[in-house]
Amino acid sequence: MFILNSNADYRQPLTPGDAETLGLAAAEGVEHHLRYRENHAETPLISLPGLAAASGVAAIHVKDEGKRLGLGSFKALGGAYAVIRIVLEEAEVRLGRPVDMAELHATDIRKIAETMCFACATDGNHGRSVAQGAGLIGARAAIFVHAGVSDERVAAIARFGAEIIRVAGSYDDSVREAARVAKERGWTIVSDTSWPGYERIPGLVMQGYTVLVREALRQLPAPPTHVFIQSGVGGIAAAVAGHLAIALGAQRPIFTVVDPARAACLFETARAGHPVTVPHAEPTVMAMLECYEPSLVAWRILSRAADAFMTVDEEDAIAIMKRLANPVGNDPAVISGESGGVGLAGLLKAVADPEIKAALSIDPSSRIFVVNTEGATDPGKYRDIVGLSPEDVLSRGAA
């Protein structure tokens, strides 16, 4: 399914608050923060000329977030950053003086952090990031996981010392349960999705993601003409679309949001012109995108900054994982988890469909930018789907 954005706000500037959250100064602040983080390095930008030629476009560049901060996904940029920012803000209040990121590991900051507990619901990757941030600064974390989150993903979160709370039902049920328990116990919710009256912290999470766009704009030989970004609640799509709109203005690329057909909450929201909760369907292999309600802030931004919305099917997600592991011509292999290559799957679907291709004005001069949002964050699942372990793919010369 494919639609162009026909929302009333389409192409309006971002609201002043959203522009500040996702703007250049904010992104610089996040980069400043990253200088104090272990394992920080720009993630690679990978060119796939073989796939570009096969798809009839000039270039395809993939920002490989599988390499981010030792966590395997772009989510490493959001939750941990928000947790650390909130602790530093609390420290400013309690100490009555400005506190800089450079004090991240100072004893008096740690003492304050020890009194704080951060909670969130997660499909896997966001919780890993919140747990890592809390662990780094010395705070506690309580991570709520629904029934569909694999044991392997849960173990990766628990490794940071977080308390794990299993919740019956779906991701959206775990969001509600985390909010309820946190309120009862005085914990701070660090959610990657937002709802009425709860916007600032999800805004900080999205602010963290803007770094990947900043890095990409430095790494790309020329700004992209088209961007395809996958969506769960819409946070990364909104962060990328919003930052590109601010950084590139009228030169911004044509931006398409890509949802799994089985959890197409952004697509249906765009079709309705207002936030829509979609009915629960069968689970999708795109586990990290299995969200049935959009983030309110993300929708507000995408209603203005996205040009089109589309869905991809289960087989598209599986095919792209295999295709990235077994590349065309001399392209390097890319290790991409179940939700990682979904934006690229959207591009391949678009170029194979003459109507979508024309609607998006894709032609041989198009320069495509996508984000591999995760590596093999669940290695067992990766092996089952691709038929190779991540190590096997690496030994074949992955990027």
Ligand SMILES: Cc1ncc(COP(=O)(O)O)c(C=O)c1O
């Ligand atoms: C690997 C991966 N890709 C994409 C997404 C979607 O991000 P958002 O929920 O911000 O739309 C997620 C969310 O958890 C994710 O983990």
